[in-house]
Amino acid sequence: MKCGCVLHLLSVLTFSCLVIQAKVYTRCQLTRELLKNSFPRTFLSNWVCLIEQESDRNTSAYVVKTPRRKYYGLFQIGSEWCKEGRKGGKCDISCEALLDEDIKNDSTCAMKIFEQEGFKYWSKWEARCKGQLLPDIEKCPDFQIPPARPSPPRDKRMLRGKRHAKTFRKFKKNLHSYRIQK
Numbered sequence: 794m795k796c797g798c799v800l801h802l803l804s805v806l807t808f809s810c811l812v813i814q815a816k817v818y819t820r821c822q823l824t825r826e827l828l829k830n831s832f833p834r835t836f837l838s839n840w841v842c843l844i845e846q847e848s849d850r851n852t853s854a855y856v857v858k859t860p861r862r863k864y865y866g867l868f869q870i871g872s873e874w875c876k877e878g879r880k881g882g883k884c885d886i887s888c889e890a891l892l893d894e895d896i897k898n899d900s901t902c903a904m905k906i907f908e909q910e911g912f913k914y915w916s917k918w919e920a921r922c923k924g925q926l927l928p929d930i931e932k933c934p935d936f937q938i939p940p941a942r943p944s945p946p947r948d949k950r951m952l953r954g955k956r957h958a959k960t961f962r963k964f965k966k967n968l969h970s971y972r973i974q975k
């Protein structure tokens with residue numbers, strides 16, 4: 794009996810782990826994930842705004858408007874782009890793949906939607922992002938480009954080196970004469 798309970802508890806736990814795969818990103822984590830998935834930097838704050846408005850950065854966001862209009866995941870991709878239970882739809886993916894923590898498939902599909910319909914596919918982007926103050930992602934470490942440090946031209950560096958050598962020689966000479974004087 795005791796053993797059965799433990800087994801039952803284990804299976805419940807396992808099931809919960811399988812179901813609760815939701816990941817809610819912070820703004821900077823999201824920025825990093827989008828960059829990792831090759832979103833260009835140019836429109837990145839628009840994508841971050843869109844995702845914040847559509848899903849609250851929740852990879853498992855799932856909204857049923859009508860039985861035929863369901864929206865999946867971080868980008869709230871509509872059911873015409875995927876198929877439930879198997880690959881299909883305009884993105885040729887399963888809708889379930891849009892609800893897990895892996896946002897690779899989501900990203901590919903969102904880019905495709907963007908190419909075909911632009912940001913206006915997402916009504917919340919249109920209502921709350923377009924022409925408005927966008928999320929500030931400039932301070933996210935992954936967004937900042939490593940500061941460019943142009944190295945001085947070679948001949949200039951050599952000149953400086955020579956000058957240092959000269960100064961040092963002069964210094965040594967002075968030191969020498971200083972000693973002699975003493």
Ligand SMILES: *[C@@H]1O[C@H](CO)[C@@H](O)[C@H](O)[C@H]1NC(C)=O
Pocket residue numbers: 815817851852853854855
């Ligand atoms: C993420 O979305 C799922 C599905 O809509 C929901 O059950 C879960 O509570 C959400 N998580 C957070 C932290 O809002």
Ligand SMILES: *[C@@H]1O[C@H](CO)[C@@H](O)[C@H](O)[C@H]1NC(C)=O
Pocket residue numbers: 880885886887890897898901
């Ligand atoms: C996710 O995308 C990869 C490559 O684009 C594909 O091979 C894989 O089958 C997709 N996964 C699902 C569940 O659709």
